[in-house]
């Protein structure tokens with residue numbers, strides 16, 4: 001196998017993507033895509049994985065496929081450079097999952113911290129745990145290996161999935177011979193980008209908490225989220241009071257998003273964020289001014305995304321063709337890997353008739 005740089009990443013289509021996704025992964029994907037440093041970039045819409053905890057609500061997954069693709073296209077994922085594909089239409093992934101399941105113990109799966117946390121969050125501990133959900137890290141290993149991906153850009157919460165995938169690859173290659181590519185996680189270096197909190201300061205943006213800013217939100221909604229819900233420093237009561245910038249959500253968002261150009265355009269009293277923070281800590285800078293600046297920064301970031309989304313929304317036929325063509329390409333890629341895997345596992349009976357000769361020899365020998 002020639003060594004290539006291949007990226008696979010993906011999302012569960014369970015809702016629209018928000019600013020946390022943008023800062024934590026989408027922006028990075030676009031940069032990687034445009035860097036020209038990769039032989040292949042594949043983006044998987046993981047609808048099968050989404051079904052592992054939404055079996056009773058397939059409509060939700062179906063509806064959100066279009067939302068997620070629109071979000072991709074509107075942030076600058078270019079279907080000419082990145083292959084966008086739909087998991088359920090890639091049968092090789094199902095077959096690979098089935099083989100990999102034999103290489104993983106239930107005890108090992110039970111230790112996965114991300115799955116453990118999700119089981120708690122979804123109440124599966126009381127209701128009963130769907131087997132498909134329990135084993136989804138194995139299916140994710142199938143996703144990654146099917147594309148021969150060596151680089152998997154993901155958030156920190158996905159590190160246990162990559163660990164699991166690497167173990168499967170190592171075990172597979174040891175038993176069946178060097179077949180699969182060992183993948184590596186690529187996580188954002190910048191602390192701010194790893195985990196953008198909700199507007200209320202809670203660790204994560206989540207639909208049920210109502211603390212998200214969606215990429216598709218209109219300016220009014222964004223203003224409402226920032227002015228009405230965004231947490232600052234509870235000890236900063238008067239403008240003249242010294243304030244804290246750490247743990248202050250307004251500054252966390254500014255850390256993740258603002259540039260010196262934003263200051264030049266909207267808050268020329270300061271050259272950069274350091275100067276602004278300095279003033280806030282000293283006292284004399286009000287939360288209203290900070291929020292107003294943040295709203296401008298958010299608008300500058302989201303306005304072009306919103307405009308691009310509107311353009312694609314008017315042409316869903318093309319959006320459909322993009323994922324249809326991307327998926328057709330991914331079928332080829334993943335089928336090729338499955339063929340390699342079956343050959344390594346000696347279950348490639350029908351590729352040619354060579355097993356007839358083998359079986360004849362075997363039977364002849366047994367008679368001797």
Ligand code: TRP
Nearest residue numbers: 008009010011012046049140143
């Ligand atoms: N589990 C990932 C998430 O929840 C989505 C995903 C599915 C994925 N398959 C993948 C990510 C393969 C990277 C590679 O975000």
